[in-house]
Amino acid sequence: MAATVKIDQIERRTQAERTALSDQRMLDAAVALICERGAAGTTLKEVGERAGYSRGLASYRFRSKGGLSAFIIRSIGESWLRELRRVVKDKVGVDAIAAATDAHFRFIVEGSDHIRAFYMLWFDSIGPDAEVKQVVANIHERRRRDVAAWIQTGIDAGRIAPDVDIAGTAEQFCAAIIGIVYQWLVTPDAQDHIQFLHESLKRQTALVLSPAHEQTGSPT
Amino acid sequence: MAATVKIDQIERRTQAERTALSDQRMLDAAVALICERGAAGTTLKEVGERAGYSRGLASYRFRSKGGLSAFIIRSIGESWLRELRRVVKDKVGVDAIAAATDAHFRFIVEGSDHIRAFYMLWFDSIGPDAEVKQVVANIHERRRRDVAAWIQTGIDAGRIAPDVDIAGTAEQFCAAIIGIVYQWLVTPDAQDHIQFLHESLKRQTALVLSPAHEQTGSPT
DNA sequence: CCGCTACTTGCTTGTTGCAAACAAGTAAGC
DNA sequence: GCTTACTTGTTTGCAACAAGCAAGTAGCGG
Numbered sequence: 339m340a341a342t343v344k345i346d347q348i349e350r351r352t353q354a355e356r357t358a359l360s361d362q363r364m365l366d367a368a369v370a371l372i373c374e375r376g377a378a379g380t381t382l383k384e385v386g387e388r389a390g391y392s393r394g395l396a397s398y399r400f401r402s403k404g405g406l407s408a409f410i411i412r413s414i415g416e417s418w419l420r421e422l423r424r425v426v427k428d429k430v431g432v433d434a435i436a437a438a439t440d441a442h443f444r445f446i447v448e449g450s451d452h453i454r455a456f457y458m459l460w461f462d463s464i465g466p467d468a469e470v471k472q473v474v475a476n477i478h479e480r481r482r483r484d485v486a487a488w489i490q491t492g493i494d495a496g497r498i499a500p501d502v503d504i505a506g507t508a509e510q511f512c513a514a515i516i517g518i519v520y521q522w523l524v525t526p527d528a529q530d531h532i533q534f535l536h537e538s539l540k541r542q543t544a545l546v547l548s549p550a551h552e553q554t555g556s557p558t
Numbered sequence: 559m560a561a562t563v564k565i566d567q568i569e570r571r572t573q574a575e576r577t578a579l580s581d582q583r584m585l586d587a588a589v590a591l592i593c594e595r596g597a598a599g600t601t602l603k604e605v606g607e608r609a610g611y612s613r614g615l616a617s618y619r620f621r622s623k624g625g626l627s628a629f630i631i632r633s634i635g636e637s638w639l640r641e642l643r644r645v646v647k648d649k650v651g652v653d654a655i656a657a658a659t660d661a662h663f664r665f666i667v668e669g670s671d672h673i674r675a676f677y678m679l680w681f682d683s684i685g686p687d688a689e690v691k692q693v694v695a696n697i698h699e700r701r702r703r704d705v706a707a708w709i710q711t712g713i714d715a716g717r718i719a720p721d722v723d724i725a726g727t728a729e730q731f732c733a734a735i736i737g738i739v740y741q742w743l744v745t746p747d748a749q750d751h752i753q754f755l756h757e758s759l760k761r762q763t764a765l766v767l768s769p770a771h772e773q774t775g776s777p778t
Numbered sequence: 779c780c781g782c783t784a785c786t787t788g789c790t791t792g793t794t795g796c797a798a799a800c801a802a803g804t805a806a807g808c
Numbered sequence: 809g810c811t812t813a814c815t816t817g818t819t820t821g822c823a824a825c826a827a828g829c830a831a832g833t834a835g836c837g838g
Contacts, residue, residue: 351831351832352832352833353786353787353788353831353832353833356787356788356789356831356832357787357788360788360789375686376684376685376686376687377684377685378598378682378685378686379685379686381821381822381823382822382823382824383821383822383823386789386790391789391790392789392790392791393790393791394789394790394791394824394825395788395789395790397823397824397825398788398789398790398825399788399789401824402823402824403822403823403824458684458685461681461684461740462598462684463744464596464597464678464681464682464740464743464744465596465597465598465599465678466595466596466598466599467596471744474744475744478744506754506758509741509751509754509755510755510758510759512737513734513737513738513740513741513755514733514734514737515737516736516737516740516741517732517733517734517735517736517737517738517740518733518737520681520684520733520736520737520740521729521733521736523684524683524684524691524694524695524698531729534726534729535729535730535733538726538730539730542762542765542766545762545765546762570806570807571806571807572807572808573806573807573808573811573812573813576806576807576812576813576814577812577813580813580814601796601797601798602797602798602799603796603797603798611814611815612814612815612816613815613816614799614800614814614815614816614817615813615814615815617797617798617799617800618800618813618814618815619813619814621799621800622798622799623797623798623799779838780837780838781836781837781838782835782836782837782838783834783835783836783837784833784834784835784836785832785833785834785835786831786832786833786834787830787831787832787833788829788830788831788832789828789829789830789831790827790828790829790830791826791827791828791829792825792826792827792828793824793825793826793827794823794824794825794826795822795823795824795825796821796822796823796824797820797821797822797823798819798820798821798822799818799819799820799821800817800818800819800820801816801817801818801819802815802816802817802818803814803815803816803817804813804814804815804816805812805813805814805815806811806812806813806814807810807811807812807813808809808810808811808812
C-alpha cells in the first residue's frame with residue numbers, strides 16, 4: 339500500500355502536470371545550453387536529451403527552433419516583468435525609474451543564467467523569424483509603456499514637468515537599457531562597467547525629467 | 559583580334575584581381591541575402607551562386623560561416639570608420655561627437671543595405687563564434703577610443719571640463735548608439751524615432767560634457 | 779465504489795531534405 | 809610546368825515531420 343501511495347505521489351501525474359514538468363525541464367536545459375554554446379549552437383535534440391527526454395521532444399513540443407525561442411522569451415520575460423513591477427510597486431516618477439534601473443542591474447549580475455539566455459535570444463530577434471520577433475516586440479512595447487506610465491505618475495504628482503516628452507524619453511530609456519545589456523553580454527565580467535552604465539542612465543534620465551531642467555532646443 | 563582584345567579586357571585578370579572581384583561580388587551577394595533572409599537564413603551556397611560562382615566558393619574562401627561574417631564586418635566596418643573620421647575631420651569635443659552622431663544617422667537611413675547587414679551581423683556576435691566576436695570587439699574598442707579622443711580634444715581646447723569621466727562617457731555613448739541601432743533594426747521604417755533618438759543622444763552627451771554642467775554624485 | 783475497455787494526449791523513433799565543411803579534381807594565371 | 813582560383817563529390821549533423829508506442833482519461837457494466 340505504501341508502495342502504491344509512493345507511486346501515486348512520485349510517478350503518477352496528470353497530463354497537464356506531465357507537460358508542465360517537461361516544459362520546465364526543457365526550459366532549464368535550453369537556458370543552460372544557450373549560455374554554454376550560444377543560441378545558434380543549441381540544438382533541439384540536445385535540449386530534449388539534457389532535459390531527460392528523447393531527442394525529438396523539443397521539436398515536437400515547440401514545433402521549431404523559433405518556437406522554442408519564443409517560449410523561453412515569453413516565460414522569462416513574463417516573470418521578469420512581474421518581478422519588476424513588484425520592485426517598483428507604488429513608487430512614482432524618477433524614483434520608479436531609478437528603482438527599475440537598480441533592479442535591472444541586480445538581475446543581470448546576480449540573476450541566474452536565465453536572464454542571460456533571455457537577452458541572448460532577444461538579440462536573435464533581429465533575424466527573420468516572425469514569431470520570435472513578435473514576442474520580443476511585445477515585451478519591448480510593454481516595457482516602454484511601463485516607463486511612460488512611471489513618468490506620467492511623476493507628472494501627476496507634480497514632481498516632473500508636464501511638458502516633458504513622455505514617449506520619447508521612455509523610448510530613449512529602453513534603447514539605453516538595450517545598449518547596456520549588449521555591453522554586458524559581450525563583457526559579462528566587467529561588472530563595474532555595467533553598474534556604472536546603469537548609474538549614468540539613472541542620473542541622465544533624472545536630469546532630463548527634473549523640473550529644474552529646461553529643455554533647450556538644438557543649440558544653434 | 560578585336561574579340562581577343564575584348565576578352566583580354568573583360569575576362570583576363572590577374573590572380574589578385576580575380577580574388578578581389580569574387581570577394582566583392584560575394585560581399586554584395588551576402589549583404590543582399592542577409593537583408594532578405596537574415597544572417598541565420600543565409601547559406602554559403604547561395605552566397606556563392608548569387609555572386610555568379612559555384613555553390614562551394616564561399617565555403618572555400620571564408621572557410622566557415624563565421625569566416626564570412628568576420629569578412630563582412632571587417633570590410634564594412636573599416637570603410638565606415640574611415641568615412642566617419644573624414645566627416646569628423648578636425649572638429650573637436652562636443653562638435654565632433656555631434657558630427658559623428660549625425661553621420662551615423664545619415665548612414666543608417668540613407669546608407670545602402672550594407673550598414674544594415676553589418677549591424678545584423680554585429681548583433682550575431684553575441685553567439686559563441688570566437689572569430690566574429692573578436693572582430694566586433696575590435697571595432698567596438700576603436701569606436702570607444704575615437705569618442706574618448708574627441709572628448710579629449712574638447713578638454714584640450716578648454717571647451718570641456720577637464721574632470722569629466724572620459725572613458726565612462728565614451729562607453730556610455732557607444733552603448734547608447736548600440737541601443738539606437740537595435741531599435742532601427744527592429745523597426746526600420748520609424749525613421750522619425752531613430753532621428754529623435756540620435757538628437758536626444760547628442761543633446762544629452764552635450765549636456766554631460768558641458769562645462770556648466772556640475773557632476774552631482776548619487777542623489778541622497 | 780470497483781474494474782474493464784475505448785479514446786485521447788504525451789512522448790519516441792524512423793525518415794527526408796538541406797546546409798556546413800572538407801577533399802579531390804579542373805582550369806586559369808604565372 | 810607550376811601555382812592558385814575555383815568547382816564538384818562526399819560526409820556529417822541538424823531541423824522538421826510522420827508514424828508508432830505508452831501513459832493518462834473517460835464511459836460503461838458490475
